[in-house]
Amino acid sequence: MPDLRPLVRHQLMWPVLALVVLLVVNVVATPSFFSIRMQDGHLYGSLVDILRNGAPVLLVALGMTLVIATRGIDLSVGAIAAIAGAVACTSIAGSSQESATGTAIVAMSTALAVCVLLGLWNGFLVSVLGIQPIIATLVLMTAGRGLAMLVTDGQITTVNNPAFRRLGAGFVATLPVAIIVALVVLGITAVLTRRTALGMLIEAVGINPEAARLAGVRSRTIIWTVYVFAAFCAGIAGLMIASNTSAADANNAGLFIELDAILAVVIGGTSLAGGRFSLTGTLVGALFIQTLATTIPTIGIPAETNYLFKAVAVIVVCLLQSPQARAALAVNRRPAAAPVKAGVA
């Protein structure tokens, strides 16, 4: 028998296992779960849905990963996503050529510019004024939805623009645009943080900002930048959410997405105490959360208990990741996998 210990010790072992278990549960409930077919020139199937609907969470979680790596947290991403959708849809609805491609580009650029400004604000509060990140971003979390409501006048703004629609609901070369955009952002982030020194600098700031500064790292600039990046990612996510239904819903767009994103980061093995981060882990975490959301209607969990189901699944994954809990559950690691199935099924 091959030596499985390195595999078992790998930090992504448990989240990946949880994801696989969840997929197996779905296949048992719906045998056609993995089937993917062509429909009107694009891929169609549950797995495609998971990737497409998971794209906003993945984007937000990417930004969140870097913020958390600097020992911070950004609670305002959901509100920023709502603002992005509100700005874009209001801009399109107010334009004289509502369905023109140019209108969509202008609207989306404006929305992202607004998000960058909001990110600058968050970064300013944290890096220059030195406010605790959780408090600094709480400001926009609570006020942001109000801003979005102000932009949309409290209405759900419905738009009719094919180009805007493509971002969330469209396809390029049979693949959903949302997946491609999310993967491109993931790729760029990975290259920037892993092929340059940026990733190491972010980790250095997260481990000890003062020591990093004394060693010549510009802590302030780096912290500021990650909040801007988080807001930018949240902006793209917000555009996707609005584009998916061609409507801006200031109250509900991106509601609780910050919590999903933090969960994705934590499931992916990045510590909330800052320092080492894992983008692959975040990808797995985001996929896990979206798969969990899709599982509920697929296997027919009653509406009254779906939060309980989610809670149990998340607790099981978190316990699996905790070495102490694993040690307490069983001396031998193999039986420790059993509670996952018991808890999820």
Place this chain on the structure above:
Amino acid sequence: MFKKILTATAGAALIGGLAACGSSSSDGAGSGGSGGSGGSDDITMGFSQVGAESGWRSANTTSIRDSAKTAGIDLKFSDAQQKQENQIKALRSYIQQKVDVIAFSPVVETGWDSVLQEAKRAKIPVILTDRSVDSDDDSLYETFLGSDFVEEGEKAGQWLVDNAADSDVDGNGSIDVVELQGTTGAAPAIDRKEGFAETTKADPTIKVVASQTGDFTRDGGKKVMESFLKSQKGIDVVYAHNDDMGLGAIEAIEAAGKVPGKDIKIITVDAVKDGMTALSEGKINYIVECNPLLGPQLMDLAKKVVAGEDVPQRVVTEETAFDQETAKQVLADRQY
């Protein structure tokens, strides 16, 4: 440093707020409205709205704001963003401000007894609008103005029973219905589900094969419908508890390469403009109206309650239902 800025901003906001209050009460004949004794001109109403989760809700808010203005009632409005704790906070602040009457649409049905007791002790009458509360003590509120959600569910179910012959789209002998529920625990979700289930019992071929919450939102409706389309075979009918979830379901059905309204029949409740447009285009088959324009009725009731007149415990708003033909006729002059 930041603390100072914060204090200064808060102070400025407070002064601004006071100034605004002062100017609005000076409109009302300047009697400086400490509640109760004034004439009907300076009634202050505290209204706590659920949120702005749908087009229906926005129309409801607009109607209440506009008719308060017309009726000369000073309206203090707050949006609970779908959270009960926000709503309880808003109600407590209205009690502290000693408004003349409190009106609100409860986010969920339960958990209101203690805050309503506080209002009762402060002798502030409470009017429930649109959604009711589940409480043994009906002296906690004066009246409940709103739609009969059970009846709405029954109307939706009745249409399906009447049109059962056309509704078995895949012809397998059973009409498979998927249900998109509203927010779990909300009165319209519970009652619309119940009314529908009750009337469709009459036809044993009608079966609700799956039911899940879509939180009354388009996004929720779309995502739940996407997974229903993959996990359920031969869906004949979608019953959505509001138009927005129905609109989300239409997108999911279209993405699956099916024709909404033909391959899968859609029944919704609400009749907001976007829903009526879809109905007239044939993408929805039947909409039960839930009239959001209850502002004028609410203001009338508020005046009566403040004047100490007796009002009925239950006031039902007038509503109808639309099929594709009638939708085309009324769409042009639809207000919301």
